[in-house]
Amino acid sequence: MKKLSVIIIGAGGRGRTYCRNMHAMPDKYEVVGVAEPVEVKRNEIRDMCGLPEENCFADWREILARPKMADIAVIATMDSMHYEPAMKAISLGYHLLLEKPVAPTAKECLEIAKAAEEKGVSVIVCHVLRYTPFYKTLKSIVDSGMIGKVMSVEQIEGVGDIHFSHSFVRGLWHSEKETSPMVIAKTCHDLDIIQWLIGKSCKKVSSFGELTYFREENAPEGSPRRCVDGTCPEKDTCPYNAYALYIENKDGLWWKKGFSHIVATHENFTDEELLEKLKETDWGLCVFHANNDMPDHQIVNMEFEGGVNATLNLNAFNEGGRYTRIFGTKGEVYAFMSDENIHIHTFADKKDHIVSVKETEETIAGGHGGGDVGIVYDLYEYLCGIYQGVSVADIGVSVSNHLIGFAAEEARHGDTVVSLDTFREKLSCQND
Numbered sequence: 001m002k003k004l005s006v007i008i009i010g011a012g013g014r015g016r017t018y019c020r021n022m023h024a025m026p027d028k029y030e031v032v033g034v035a036e037p038v039e040v041k042r043n044e045i046r047d048m049c050g051l052p053e054e055n056c057f058a059d060w061r062e063i064l065a066r067p068k069m070a071d072i073a074v075i076a077t078m079d080s081m082h083y084e085p086a087m088k089a090i091s092l093g094y095h096l097l098l099e100k101p102v103a104p105t106a107k108e109c110l111e112i113a114k115a116a117e118e119k120g121v122s123v124i125v126c127h128v129l130r131y132t133p134f135y136k137t138l139k140s141i142v143d144s145g146m147i148g149k150v151m152s153v154e155q156i157e158g159v160g161d162i163h164f165s166h167s168f169v170r171g172l173w174h175s176e177k178e179t180s181p182m183v184i185a186k187t188c189h190d191l192d193i194i195q196w197l198i199g200k201s202c203k204k205v206s207s208f209g210e211l212t213y214f215r216e217e218n219a220p221e222g223s224p225r226r227c228v229d230g231t232c233p234e235k236d237t238c239p240y241n242a243y244a245l246y247i248e249n250k251d252g253l254w255w256k257k258g259f260s261h262i263v264a265t266h267e268n269f270t271d272e273e274l275l276e277k278l279k280e281t282d283w284g285l286c287v288f289h290a291n292n293d294m295p296d297h298q299i300v301n302m303e304f305e306g307g308v309n310a311t312l313n314l315n316a317f318n319e320g321g322r323y324t325r326i327f328g329t330k331g332e333v334y335a336f337m338s339d340e341n342i343h344i345h346t347f348a349d350k351k352d353h354i355v356s357v358k359e360t361e362e363t364i365a366g367g368h369g370g371g372d373v374g375i376v377y378d379l380y381e382y383l384c385g386i387y388q389g390v391s392v393a394d395i396g397v398s399v400s401n402h403l404i405g406f407a408a409e410e411a412r413h414g415d416t417v418v419s420l421d422t423f424r425e426k427l428s429c430q431n432d
């Protein structure tokens, strides 16, 4: 069996996940190099994969200054650090497993797609939902014709109150200026899924939403700038109390682990050291005093070819979870990603059907409902030319679906409806 060699660029949460999944498939992949400035993370990859020190680098520029040393480069740096390493790796002839978003601007997304096409390399964007048993089952239901022609789709991305506070108020994505607009950073996956299910091009978008709740004026009277000051009058009832979430949290939910992974400088980081980090990083800030600008609720309305329409509702005010409703000419589907069952109602026989979504052998339970492992399986088959599935999409498809989000931002800020054709034309004039 052919083995594909891989380098990891950015060994944070995502880079380490893909590395672990690839390392667990030794007949398919061999990780041969890493670039990561944080020593403890770099060493984790080195030790896991048995890398020689000379293949471990502190910066993507160093590893990509070398002649091409592998088949695939995994690019899992932060959003604003995708474009440069992606363009350089493409120019060297690497295939890419590129984290989403492709890039924070529409122009950079289009440039990456163009460069990949010209060089003849594959760039697979980590739209991990496409690779989950849940969405693969949903897609097969739609493609079977059971619900007739799709007329409308409703997608809800319930980010979750704590997840929102952790990532989009205090966390790495608290500012769209530093990363990407919320609709791209969080829901380029959902836009991609909507278009994939409908199977047509998006023609028009409008969008509404803003940052309304996690703002200074909603801070409890007398609340200090940092929860860890311990003087907040609402510290015992506030769900966002940083001390409770990041130090006292013993319930196994991922915020504490996620935070310690980001700030840890060595192995076995202690609670005392975490507390010190809460005193100096944004994760210790009160959620109402956090200098954040990501909208906490936003909707996107879309019209596709043939009059098919869709809505995306993304918001912070829920426990978390993705819901998809699909309305067809012969039936409707209701699906909640955390549920094991997809519910279908068909009109002709007035019957309810339940399709069970079980983890398959191939998609051993894991991050993103099995998607983090699924994408690594499918990438292998795709690059070996033996792929039979429907999940892998070309970078061109991913970029088109990102453009729906960028156009939605133009519509939201301009309080208008944006035509995707006009939006693309404007971009291509800017590129000329």
Ligand SMILES: NC(=O)c1ccc[n+]([C@@H]2O[C@H](COP(=O)([O-])OP(=O)(O)OC[C@H]3O[C@@H](n4cnc5c(N)ncnc54)[C@H](O)[C@@H]3O)[C@@H](O)[C@H]2O)c1
Residues within 6 Å of the ligand: 009, 010, 011, 012, 013, 014, 015, 035, 036, 037, 038, 041, 058, 059, 060, 061, 076, 077, 078, 079, 081, 099, 100, 101, 126, 127, 128, 172, 185, 262, 368
């Ligand atoms: N597909 C998904 O569902 C999904 C989920 C979460 C995050 N993401 C995306 O994955 C990307 C990474 O997110 P993350 O949560 O792993 O972030 P992270 O901050 O944990 O990881 C980024 C890593 O890049 C490293 N880095 C910084 N400068 C570098 C350099 N010059 N050279 C090499 N590495 C460098 C950082 O030290 C860090 O370890 C982001 O773009 C994010 O939006 C995707």
